Amino acid sequence: MTGLAEPRVSGGRAPVAAAHRARTRLPYPLVLALFGGLVLVAGTAGIAAGSVRIPPGQVWGILLHQLHPALADPAWSPVRETIVMDVRLPRVLLCAVVGAGLSVCGMALQAVVRNPLADPMLLGVSSGAMVGAVLVVVFPVAWFGMFSMPLAAFAGALLALVLVYFLARSGGRMTTVRLVLAGVATAEVLTAVASYLVITSDDPRAAESALRWMLGGLAGTTWTLLWLPAAVVLAGTAVLLGLSRPLNLLLAGEEAAAALGLDVHRFRGALFTLVALMIGAIVAVSGSIGFVGLIMPHAVRLLVGADHRRALPAAALLGAGFLILADLAARTLISPEEVPVGILTALVGGPFFLLLMRRKAAR
Numbered sequence: 001m002t003g004l005a006e007p008r009v010s011g012g013r014a015p016v017a018a019a020h021r022a023r024t025r026l027p028y029p030l031v032l033a034l035f036g037g038l039v040l041v042a043g044t045a046g047i048a049a050g051s052v053r054i055p056p057g058q059v060w061g062i063l064l065h066q067l068h069p070a071l072a073d074p075a076w077s078p079v080r081e082t083i084v085m086d087v088r089l090p091r092v093l094l095c096a097v098v099g100a101g102l103s104v105c106g107m108a109l110q111a112v113v114r115n116p117l118a119d120p121m122l123l124g125v126s127s128g129a130m131v132g133a134v135l136v137v138v139f140p141v142a143w144f145g146m147f148s149m150p151l152a153a154f155a156g157a158l159l160a161l162v163l164v165y166f167l168a169r170s171g172g173r174m175t176t177v178r179l180v181l182a183g184v185a186t187a188e189v190l191t192a193v194a195s196y197l198v199i200t201s202d203d204p205r206a207a208e209s210a211l212r213w214m215l216g217g218l219a220g221t222t223w224t225l226l227w228l229p230a231a232v233v234l235a236g237t238a239v240l241l242g243l244s245r246p247l248n249l250l251l252a253g254e255e256a257a258a259a260l261g262l263d264v265h266r267f268r269g270a271l272f273t274l275v276a277l278m279i280g281a282i283v284a285v286s287g288s289i290g291f292v293g294l295i296m297p298h299a300v301r302l303l304v305g306a307d308h309r310r311a312l313p314a315a316a317l318l319g320a321g322f323l324i325l326a327d328l329a330a331r332t333l334i335s336p337e338e339v340p341v342g343i344l345t346a347l348v349g350g351p352f353f354l355l356l357m358r359r360k361a362a363r
Helices: 012-022 027-050 055-065 078-112 125-139 145-168 176-199 204-214 222-242 244-250 254-259 264-286 293-303 308-332 341-362
Strands: none
Touching: 027 078, 027 125, 027 264, 027 308, 055 078, 078 125, 078 222, 078 244, 078 264, 078 293, 125 145, 125 176, 125 204, 125 293, 145 176, 145 222, 145 264, 176 204, 222 244, 222 264, 222 308, 244 254, 244 264, 244 308, 254 264, 293 308, 293 341, 308 341
């Protein structure tokens, strides 16, 4: 089974190489500062750009004025303030929440299955959530009010993840090839189910809405849509940070983790449930956005290492900044039309996935 831990090499060369990498890495506070700066710059650009362009200085003036009137003099029109506060700011914040959530979920999945190719989309989790959400869109089911779609997406994500996990295990082992094949096959079947539900819908408007949502996008974001995924992602990330030690133990292998006192099967089941809950809440508001959970963890590990106490916060910041920029590109590339952001992330993530597969095959 392919893991994320660095291999040991006889003759003392591995410790020397590890020490060299540690010396060449940037200081951790600097990495966090750079990623935080990326989020601020990308967020400012995301709020400023659009059919009505707003200068970045004016964007920050409006935001500061909202915090406290004494922080900035209102030298802008009420229309611009409405555009910033009610149209663009909620969308940028939701981009940050979705990007951060997908990144930390991808990092947790890669640790718990000890596979660098694990990703919410590749493992069928996003497709399972998508089926649950499409059911609510196509067949207006409102048994739980505004929580109907998140709950349906969570149930679909959890069922898909459990199915892939059991399909990939054979004889108590899980190989990279079996995991990827099980995940891709499950994702394709579930995507086909979602597509069938859309094309057989009797409501053309619901079908069109579901189809655009399946491609991934954050158009029409409001403050009402923001609070639930934000709360779930923040709470889930905090829980994952608290589970950093068990996640680190899993990098050494199941047997080693069990020898150090970790109940691997119970921990894995609890983590699958947590990840499914986070992905369900994310997919319910953003649709299917792939490859963010695959790319960001690898980029972060190159800079800060595999320790989840350091890697998870960095992954959240980098994922947030990346998706804000991807959404900005989706809004502006063919303006006034909008490209579904899931298409852009796939165009970036697809070649990265193939490169990663090629590197693993060479090893």
